[in-house]
Amino acid sequence: MSQTGSPITSRHMEALWGRFEAIYGKKFSEEFGNAIEIWFRTFQERNLKPEDIKSGIDACLDSGDQFPPSLPKFLRMCRPLRAAAHVPFEPAPRLSLENRKQNQQKLSQLVGELKRTLGEAGKDPAAAKAIEAGKVEEAEKRMA
Numbered sequence: 117m118s119q120t121g122s123p124i125t126s127r128h129m130e131a132l133w134g135r136f137e138a139i140y141g142k143k144f145s146e147e148f149g150n151a152i153e154i155w156f157r158t159f160q161e162r163n164l165k166p167e168d169i170k171s172g173i174d175a176c177l178d179s180g181d182q183f184p185p186s187l188p189k190f191l192r193m194c195r196p197l198r199a200a201a202h203v204p205f206e207p208a209p210r211l212s213l214e215n216r217k218q219n220q221q222k223l224s225q226l227v228g229e230l231k232r233t234l235g236e237a238g239k240d241p242a243a244a245k246a247i248e249a250g251k252v253e254e255a256e257k258r259m260a
Contacts, residue, residue: 124159128166135173140184147184155187168194 129152136144148155159169172194176185185193211219234244246254 122166124156124164124166124169126156128169129156129159132169132173136176136184139173139176140182143182144184151187155190158187158191162191164191164194171196 132155133152136148172190175193175196176190179193
């Protein structure tokens with residue numbers, strides 16, 4: 117199965133079917149022998165590439181399962197959370213002591229404002245309910 121990046125062809129499917137028969141023997145033929153067209157259409161609809169099928173075969177061999185995978189399971193094996201697995205980790209930049217102090221001051225100010233707002237809202241049950249419902253603007257109008 118060469119030509120990475122190209123679409124799946126009937127030759128790829130024949131190679132896959134032969135590989136599955138070699139791996140799973142009679143179990144595969146009995147369960148999926150005549151389903152090649154359904155699998156082929158599904159692979160085309162899902163835009164699978166030959167390298168995806170290779171990943172799926174590798175996952176089958178690595179799994180050690182004695183029974184062939186269903187079509188949905190094989191699809192998952194072909195593309196195992198590829199996007200999440202390839203996101204590089206980048207640590208957050210370290211803040212200077214001065215930046216940390218500024219951020220702490222801003223946070224203290226916001227907490228103070230929130231406490232004042234909640235305290236004022238506590239005096240007006242309708243404003244308190246508005247805040248609980250996420251309607252902050254409505255609450256501010258009631259408290260003004």
